[in-house]
Amino acid sequence: MNCCNQKPVMEMPSGERLCKSHFTEYFESKVFNTIRKFDLIGKEENLGVALSGGKDSLSVLNILNKLSIQNPKIKINAIAIDEGIAGYRDKTLEKASEFCDKNSIQLHIFSYKEEFGLTLDEMLKILKVKPCTICGIFRRYLLNKKSKELKLTKLATGHNLDDECQSILMNQMRNAVEASARLSPKTGITQNESLFVQRIKPLYLCTEKEVTAYAFLNGLLDNFCECPNAPQAFRANVRDMLNELEQKNPGTKYSIVNSFLQTLPFLKEKFKGGIINICLKCSEPAANEVCNACVYLEKLKISRELFKTELV
Amino acid sequence: MNKIKVNIFVDRNNLNKTLELDKNSIVSDLLKSLNINPVTVIVSRSNELILEDEKLKNNDEIKILSVISGG
Numbered sequence: 001m002n003c004c005n006q007k008p009v010m011e012m013p014s015g016e017r018l019c020k021s022h023f024t025e026y027f028e029s030k031v032f033n034t035i036r037k038f039d040l041i042g043k044e045e046n047l048g049v050a051l052s053g054g055k056d057s058l059s060v061l062n063i064l065n066k067l068s069i070q071n072p073k074i075k076i077n078a079i080a081i082d083e084g085i086a087g088y089r090d091k092t093l094e095k096a097s098e099f100c101d102k103n104s105i106q107l108h109i110f111s112y113k114e115e116f117g118l119t120l121d122e123m124l125k126i127l128k129v130k131p132c133t134i135c136g137i138f139r140r141y142l143l144n145k146k147s148k149e150l151k152l153t154k155l156a157t158g159h160n161l162d163d164e165c166q167s168i169l170m171n172q173m174r175n176a177v178e179a180s181a182r183l184s185p186k187t188g189i190t191q192n193e194s195l196f197v198q199r200i201k202p203l204y205l206c207t208e209k210e211v212t213a214y215a216f217l218n219g220l221l222d223n224f225c226e227c228p229n230a231p232q233a234f235r236a237n238v239r240d241m242l243n244e245l246e247q248k249n250p251g252t253k254y255s256i257v258n259s260f261l262q263t264l265p266f267l268k269e270k271f272k273g274g275i276i277n278i279c280l281k282c283s284e285p286a287a288n289e290v291c292n293a294c295v296y297l298e299k300l301k302i303s304r305e306l307f308k309t310e311l312v
Numbered sequence: 313m314n315k316i317k318v319n320i321f322v323d324r325n326n327l328n329k330t331l332e333l334d335k336n337s338i339v340s341d342l343l344k345s346l347n348i349n350p351v352t353v354i355v356s357r358s359n360e361l362i363l364e365d366e367k368l369k370n371n372d373e374i375k376i377l378s379v380i381s382g383g
């Protein structure tokens with residue numbers, strides 16, 4: 001069934017077919033409903049948006065910027081992390097700054113090189129680790145630290161329904177239920193406001209395909225560009241499996257995430273508490289005496305001295 | 313003439329080629345012949361999004377864009 005007499009551009013799992021303007025309207029109201037349903041944004045906020053330059057984070061920024069224009073008490077800042085991945089991040093950051101310039105959004109870029117003395121490419125020459133492990137640790141570390149320095153009240157990320165669905169299943173398959181207790185449309189531990197800036201996921205109920213269509217229709221989709229560091233094979237397998245199921249059974253991803261949301265309060269109750277330490281070296285939150293970022297920085301320092309690694 | 317020619321671009325593998333398809337082929341036939349799951353892509357013709365049951369025409373310029381994030 002078509003929404004109107006304009007040419008349809010997207011078909012919903014229900015079979016309804018939407019034209020460009022009705023799809024954009026549907027998508028944006030879905031995001032606003034998600035924000036309301038999970039109480040992601042208050043009346044007055046100094047919001048950060050973690051911007052990678054990819055379609056997900058640009059779509060979030062585009063929509064939150066609209067929200068901010070309608071509600072001047074909601075301020076928007078974009079934060080980008082430049083890990084230092086040649087041929088990849090430089091390209092996506094270009095798209096990010098272009099968008100922020102055009103929309104007069106303040107963009108703060110923090111790089112591994114400046115903050116830690118080494119780019120990710122350089123770190124990977126020194127340490128034999130999975131790229132995504134240290135990349136993720138340092139990115140989360142910087143995002144949290146810089147969000148506090150910028151006095152952000154919340155940090156929005158571009159995580160979509162597919163990302164969440166993959167994480168839920170991966171945790172099940174690894175028997176890592178406690179990790180699932182931390183998945184949610186809004187993460188962060190509210191009792192520790194001074195340590196953590198709360199993360200929110202406004203695209204929580206949007207599929208990756210919907211986000212891509214929205215980005216395409218609104219000029220936010222850039223040329224396809226993939227990180228040269230091998231993506232996690234496990235996640236890729238789960239993603240492919242889910243997409244096969246989704247194709248045979250439209251709506252599977254929604255069902256998985258919706259049933260997860262029903263169990264989430266029980267999971268949160270079961271795993272609540274847990275002591276958070278303050279890193280002895282940098283005062284950021286830590287699971288042990290020293291935070292993961294400081295542990296890896298020390299390892300980098302030692303191997304660098306040990307092997308006198310040339311950084312060319 | 314029972315065949316049509318379409319020019320396709322698949323962004324994920326940076327693939328450009330011309331395919332010969334049966335006349336009356338639709339987008340999902342094209343995806344099937346390339347072994348691409350429709351859930352993982354959006355498809356455009358001359359920069360307009362088209363749906364899976366859209367009929368393809370001779371000399372169409374088709375882009376198959378991956379919905380998968382790049383990391």
Ligand code: SF4
Pocket residue numbers: 083131132133135136227228229230231382383
């Ligand atoms: S794919 Fe891995 S290495 Fe590349 S940006 Fe993402 S987390 Fe970092």
Ligand SMILES: [Zn+2]
Pocket residue numbers: 003004005006018019020021022
């Ligand atoms: Zn319409």
Ligand SMILES: [Zn+2]
Pocket residue numbers: 279280281282283284290291292293294295
């Ligand atoms: Zn530390």
